[in-house]
Amino acid sequence: MTKESRSVGRRTMSRRRVLQGAAGGLAAASLPTLFRPAFAVPETVKIGLVGPRTGPLALFYEEMSWAIENAKKTTNNSITINGTKHPLEIVVKDSQSNPNRASEVAQELILKDKVHIVTTFATPETVNPVSDQCEINGMPCVSNDDPLESYFFGRKGDPKKPFEWTYNFFFNGAEAIGAPMSAWGRVKTNRKLGVLWANDDDGRTFARVMPPPIKKAGFTIVDPGRFDLPSSDYTPEISKFKAENVEVVFTVIPGPDFTIFWNQCAQQGYKPKIVTAGKVGEFPQGVYPYGSRAINFVCEVWWSRFHPFSSSLTGQSSRELADAYEKDAKQQASMGLGFRHSLLEVPIAALKLTQKLDDPASIRDAVRGNTFNTIVGPVDFRKGPLPNTSLTPLVAGQWRKGKKWPLELVIVDNKLAPNIPVGGEPEPMPYA
Amino acid sequence: MASLWINQLLQGILLGGLYALFATGLSLAAGVMRFINIAHGDFIVLTCYVLLVLTTTLGLNPVVATLIVLPAAFLFGFGLQRFLLQRVVGENVLLVILVTFGLSIIIENGLLEGFGADPQKISGGWLETATVALGAGVNVGLFQVLTFIAAVLLVAALDLLLYRTGIGAKIRAVSDDVAAADLIGLSSVRLYAIAMGISFVTIGIAAGFMSIWTNFDPASGPTRLLIAFEVVVMGGLGSLWGSLAGGIVLGVAQSIGGQFDIAWQTMAGHIVFLIVLALRPQGLFPKY
Numbered sequence: 001m002t003k004e005s006r007s008v009g010r011r012t013m014s015r016r017r018v019l020q021g022a023a024g025g026l027a028a029a030s031l032p033t034l035f036r037p038a039f040a041v042p043e044t045v046k047i048g049l050v051g052p053r054t055g056p057l058a059l060f061y062e063e064m065s066w067a068i069e070n071a072k073k074t075t076n077n078s079i080t081i082n083g084t085k086h087p088l089e090i091v092v093k094d095s096q097s098n099p100n101r102a103s104e105v106a107q108e109l110i111l112k113d114k115v116h117i118v119t120t121f122a123t124p125e126t127v128n129p130v131s132d133q134c135e136i137n138g139m140p141c142v143s144n145d146d147p148l149e150s151y152f153f154g155r156k157g158d159p160k161k162p163f164e165w166t167y168n169f170f171f172n173g174a175e176a177i178g179a180p181m182s183a184w185g186r187v188k189t190n191r192k193l194g195v196l197w198a199n200d201d202d203g204r205t206f207a208r209v210m211p212p213p214i215k216k217a218g219f220t221i222v223d224p225g226r227f228d229l230p231s232s233d234y235t236p237e238i239s240k241f242k243a244e245n246v247e248v249v250f251t252v253i254p255g256p257d258f259t260i261f262w263n264q265c266a267q268q269g270y271k272p273k274i275v276t277a278g279k280v281g282e283f284p285q286g287v288y289p290y291g292s293r294a295i296n297f298v299c300e301v302w303w304s305r306f307h308p309f310s311s312s313l314t315g316q317s318s319r320e321l322a323d324a325y326e327k328d329a330k331q332q333a334s335m336g337l338g339f340r341h342s343l344l345e346v347p348i349a350a351l352k353l354t355q356k357l358d359d360p361a362s363i364r365d366a367v368r369g370n371t372f373n374t375i376v377g378p379v380d381f382r383k384g385p386l387p388n389t390s391l392t393p394l395v396a397g398q399w400r401k402g403k404k405w406p407l408e409l410v411i412v413d414n415k416l417a418p419n420i421p422v423g424g425e426p427e428p429m430p431y432a
Numbered sequence: 433m434a435s436l437w438i439n440q441l442l443q444g445i446l447l448g449g450l451y452a453l454f455a456t457g458l459s460l461a462a463g464v465m466r467f468i469n470i471a472h473g474d475f476i477v478l479t480c481y482v483l484l485v486l487t488t489t490l491g492l493n494p495v496v497a498t499l500i501v502l503p504a505a506f507l508f509g510f511g512l513q514r515f516l517l518q519r520v521v522g523e524n525v526l527l528v529i530l531v532t533f534g535l536s537i538i539i540e541n542g543l544l545e546g547f548g549a550d551p552q553k554i555s556g557g558w559l560e561t562a563t564v565a566l567g568a569g570v571n572v573g574l575f576q577v578l579t580f581i582a583a584v585l586l587v588a589a590l591d592l593l594l595y596r597t598g599i600g601a602k603i604r605a606v607s608d609d610v611a612a613a614d615l616i617g618l619s620s621v622r623l624y625a626i627a628m629g630i631s632f633v634t635i636g637i638a639a640g641f642m643s644i645w646t647n648f649d650p651a652s653g654p655t656r657l658l659i660a661f662e663v664v665v666m667g668g669l670g671s672l673w674g675s676l677a678g679g680i681v682l683g684v685a686q687s688i689g690g691q692f693d694i695a696w697q698t699m700a701g702h703i704v705f706l707i708v709l710a711l712r713p714q715g716l717f718p719k720y
Binding site (some may be wrong): 054055056146199217224225226227228230232233236237239240242243254255256258259260263264266267268269289293318 | 646
């Protein structure tokens with residue numbers, strides 16, 4: 001991916017900076033170097049991006065490369081700041097799904113590539129170490145795809161003393177359980193909720209945080225306890241669910257484990273009316289393997305082609321963005337696409353509003369002092385709910401038999417964000 | 433309520449079939465050559481990845497892929513024993529164990545490099561959800577039943593091979609006394625290699641069933657080895673029918689333990705193993 005940067009700068013420092021920048025980055029071809037311009041050339045504006053291109057989190061990167069290309073095409077590799085047209089470069093670094101590596105490459109972006117702003121995404125494992133590194137180095141950082149509590153409290157944030165440089169937009173825990181729960185509640189069941197929360201970070205966090213809101217909504221929890229992953233046998237859990245007559249099932253286990261669970265449910269003749277498969281049910285690639293057995297899986301929806309927002313960068317509506325991706329990539333757009341796009345949308349919009357490009361504080365002020373109308377909804381870091389964060393809307397959807405793709409997501413409940421239109425009503429599992 | 437426990441008991445017995453498949457090859461190698469192949473679990477996982485490649489890239493049916501792999505597995509095991517392990521077989525049993533330990537590290541890291549850390553699974557199609565209803569809420573998976581039948585057949589076949597055929601008699605002779613067997617003109621080198629080849633065929637069969645039953649990742653070898661090891665020790669070193677019994681004991685312990693409290697699923701298996709080891713260190717059906 002390394003491509004030599006060919007822009008030549010105005011200040012004496014610039015030559016060295018360009019050479020350093022060439023060491024690793026996704027540089028855009030900008031100006032021909034045949035002639036050394038006789039007059040000053042505007043400084044190259046650099047956005048640094050850290051994401052998991054390889055490793056277990058690589059699924060998150062699925063749509064990122066396309067989103068970068070799409071943004072480059074639209075901006076034509078340039079950005080106008082204060083009436084001056086600057087070359088724009090996006091420098092990409094791979095976190096290899098490893099928090100230590102993420103922190104290391106973030107440091108590289110700040111100290112070696114000398115980027116103007118850093119963006120990052122995909123779980124606390126990537127976002128938190130990169131944000132911490134930016135905070136230490138006084139570098140503006142915008143991130144998403146990290147739930148707000150994990151972002152703020154995971155970094156030991158203190159609401160009384162917010163972070164100075166780092167900002168994150170995504171959903172929060174209350175929404176994450178509230179949206180699917182609202183859909184569950186609208187299907188007629190006995191409101192007995194069986195949960196599979198494993199003995200891992202997510203499982204333990206869910207077991208600690210989720211029961212109060214679930215009970216408040218009138219569901220009874222049947223929790224077989226924390227079990228070790230990976231497991232080759234889920235029949236003890238299933239027989240417990242059967243014995244307690246559980247009609248709603250909520251799992252937070254990885255794909256292969258869910259496959260075993262769901263197969264054994266079929267073997268054991270266990271047919272819950274509602275299934276929410278966290279970590280699996282959000283992505284087309286996650287549900288395709290189950291075919292018609294995934295119809296009416298309920299999941300939380302962070303973004304879809306039906307969201308009534310459009311991009312401040314390209315002007316594309318949600319539907320147009322999804323169509324453009326599906327045309328190029330020949331695969332179904334997931335909810336990740338909107339967030340990948342907005343991850344570039346916010347920093348570019350902030351840079352455009354920046355007063356003094358060579359002052360990081362000025363870029364930071366542009367990030368935190370404006371509202372950005374993005375493809376995932378309005379982003380405003382002054383609003384919270386926690387400091388340094390902005391909450392994006394969340395709704396619930398179900399997978400239904402699709403026209404273009406084997407399974408397509410239909411929004412069935414919008415209690416938490418009534419401005420997002422529903423495309424159907426919540427239904428129980430069909431069991432053909 | 434009774435049907436609940438009967439159901440769990442049955443699930444445990446069937447799980448024991450899978451565990452017995454893990455263990456027979458290890459038991460055979462331990463019984464004949466008197467050393468433990470530390471890389472046994474990793475070879476099972478390696479074979480799972482071979483099957484994964486065959487089924488995903490060539491689009492082969494998992495059964496066909498397994499059948500293709502079996503002769504290759506025999507040759508591989510034969511070659512491994514003849515050209516690598518044979519060099520260190522002898523007075524010092526630690527040397528062989530160290531070599532297989534090294535193989536285990538090489539396989540794990542090689543797989544990590546080649547396939548990444550993601551858990552994988554091979555799809556068994558309709559077979560995965562097919563079920564046999566025994567009434568009163570007792571259901572068993574068809575695939576699980578097939579796995580158990582395969583384990584019984586495998587043990588029976590190995591038993592026939594060892595006790596009813598000429599090659600089996602020779603292998604047993606070498607196993608009883610290497611020096612005496614060599615003295616009467618048996619080639620212990622060749623017979624060891626054949627025994628290892630057979631052990632690898634069982635690895636291939638175990639991989640075929642495991643890759644559909646559960647998920648695997650490069651690091652899952654040692655847990656399979658632990659299961660196989662516990663099963664072999666519980667059943668009695670070198671005893672084939674003992675391995676089947678040991679597998680069932682372990683499977684039932686885990687399944688019933690999980691029914692009490694899910695966090696006890698793995699622990700219950702280990703506790704039963706320790707109890708057996710304390711009360712009957714020679715195993716349930718000792719051969720030596």
